[in-house]
Amino acid sequence: MTLPQPVMLYDTARAPNPRRVRIFLAEKGVSLPTTEIDIMAGQHFDKAYRGKVGSHNVPALELDDGTFLTETVAICRYLEAIYPDNNLLGDGPLEQSLVEMWSRRIETHLMMPIAFVARHGIAGMQALEREQCPAWSEHNVPRVAAGLRWFEKCLGDKSFIAGDRFTLADITAFCTLDFMRLIRTPIPEENLRTHAWRARCKARGTIVS
Ligand SMILES: N[C@@H](CCC(=O)N[C@@H](CS)C(=O)NCC(=O)O)C(=O)O
Secondary structure (H helix, E strand, O other): OOOOOOEEEEOOOOOOHHHHHHHHHHHHEEEEEEOOHHHHOOOOOOOHHHHHOOOOOOEEEEEOOOEEEEEEHHHHHHHHHHHHOOOOOOHHHHHHHHHHHHHHHHHHHHHHHHHHHHHHHHHHHHHOOOOHHHHHHHHHHHHHHHHHHHHHHHHHOOOOOOOOOOOOOHHHHHHHHHHHHHHOOOOOOOOHHHHHHHHHOOOOOOOOO
């Protein structure tokens, strides 16, 4: 069976979820035609984008049968099926579940609190979060700190967050931690495992911006 092929990736520079797909593709050694959507200018709210994609979020992947996929993990799952070399979503049911578990935990324990601090606390982010709630931003500051401690502990003696090899869960974590630049929060110096893990990821040469 021939699967519908990707024809266009709708992308946004500097945003963490589209970056997850860019790194996933770099790991696969695949380059796709790309359309840049300027979310700070509200292009994703345009009827033209929402109408065809069915969502106002980026990234989105257009297939040659007219299907549009959104949701980063759903897009990566399809890309993994089309480009199976260098498996990133797990080999077999147990590893697949572990990769998904860690990726989702990182989204909930770290990516969401970081996003809340940024979207409700930075004036410029009103372009995305029209009704900002500064108290919600402040409420999430200690959650980010707790998330960083949690990640350091979870790494333990593992080379990568889901086990002994690099997977989508590491991509999720890397993009999430880099996203902290927006809220001017560095990874604490004492989080030695996180720093060593980050260096291992960077050494792969696929961590595109
Ligand atoms: N759950 C979605 C989230 C996608 C998402 O939130 N993308 C951000 C960029 S990182 C976006 O589209 N922001 C526009 C907005 O919030 O208005 C995914 O995993 O792809």
